[in-house]
Amino acid sequence: MAVTTPGEHRHRLPRIRLRGRAQRELAAYQRSLLDTHHHEVETMYARMRTWRHDYRNHLQTMKALADQGDLDALRRYLDELDDQLTALDSPIRSGNAMADAILSSKMALAQSQGIDVRVDAHIPVRLRVGELDLCAVIGNLFDNAIEATRPLPDGERLIRVYMDMKGTQLYISFTNTTASAKLGGIRGRFASTKRGAGHGFGLLSVDRIVEAAGGYLSRNSEDGAFTTEILLPQE
Known part of the structure; x- marks a missing residue:
């Protein structure tokens, strides 16, 4: 080429x-x-702004799961957030x-x-x-x-x-x-x-x-x- x-x-x-x-x-x-x-x-x-807007809610949910000692649920929640961030993250x-x-x-x-x-x-x-x-x-x-x-x-x-x-x-x-x-x-x-x-x-x-x-x-x-x-x- x-x-x-x-x-x-x-x-x-x-x-x-x-x-x-x-x-x-x-x-x-x-x-x-x-x-x-x-x-x-x-x-x-808009997709990025929506995720940022929900950021505090995500933190509160994770804190609640941590307080309850439900580590399995916390890991699943973190994995789901990680998947969402990967989809939103620009490859460039x-x-x-x-x-x-x-x-x-x-x-x-x-x-x-x-x-x-x-x-x-x-x-x-x-x-x-x-x-x-x-x-x-x-x-x-x-x-x-x-x-x-x-x-x-x-x-x-x-x-x-x-x-x-x-x-x-x-x-x-x-x-x-x-x-x-x-x-x-x-x-x-x-x-x-x-x-x-x-x-x-x-x-x-x-x-x-x-x-x-x-x-x-x-x-x-x-x-x-x-x-x-x-x-x-x-x-």
Whole structure:
């Protein structure tokens, strides 16, 4: 699986100009996408807040069991709490709570479809791009990776995500196996393989966010794998 390094095939995005209906459709798609990602993040936070709210009740119950000397019941209660915490705990700890939530949500979605997902993410600083836009980039890239990987047979579905600082910029790399040897390009940008509502807008949304942040973006399709690499400057 060939993956370009940050310095290879890197280019500043060409300025994207849309007019009329295309501009309105893209704006509507972006709003819908942000609403979806925001809902995913809020759902995860709501579950965590609910558990924290019940924390005192859990303590009182355990104290009561301890006072009664019912150690077996106390152990069972602790095991149940441990299971709940494991389910709530995000498998990703990048340093950015919203990025963790969207990565965890998309990771769970991909795994439910039999896709092997490997994520190594570290975001230790604030970025020039807003958190919702960062989540839109991550969500779009993940959605496209899932869509491209899904048709492959079991054992060949793989998505790799890497995020870390390169100097003063956040380097983002999404690589996925794909059934297509080469994906078609449009004006230097790869075309989405998806059909229907939102066709092509996911990639275009990523392009516009990266462009607005003054970042860099590279896409490469080679040896049955598709890679997107992005550099985003810190705040």
